Amino acid sequence: MLINMSFRGEEALRDQLDEIAQALDRNRNWVIVDALKKYVEKHREEIEQIQKGIAASDAGQFLTTEQLRGEMKVWNARAKEDRKREKAYLNVNKASARRKSA
DSSP: OOOOOOOOOOOHHHHHHHHHHHHHOOOHHHHHHHHHHHHHHHHHHHHHHHHHHHHHHHHTTOOOOOHHHHHHHHHHHHHHHHHHHHHHHHHHHHHHHHHHHH
């Protein structure tokens, strides 16, 4: 179910949202909802991992140095893939916007 939400922000932010919307051939609302979904998902996952870590710590379960290094490699690989995906997404949409304006 869709609901109305409102918030106050700076004019410059609105202008940036409009630029992104135009580049993606979307409207401002779509850009805001997309950004909020990504923000919520990212922070929900972080909070979940922190809570798991606290519970494990409380139970006396700790990672060895090698296990921690392995986890860090996984996190870094995910972050790298996220950056690649975001860059590819922006490049596709920039190309699309250029074709439309030509």
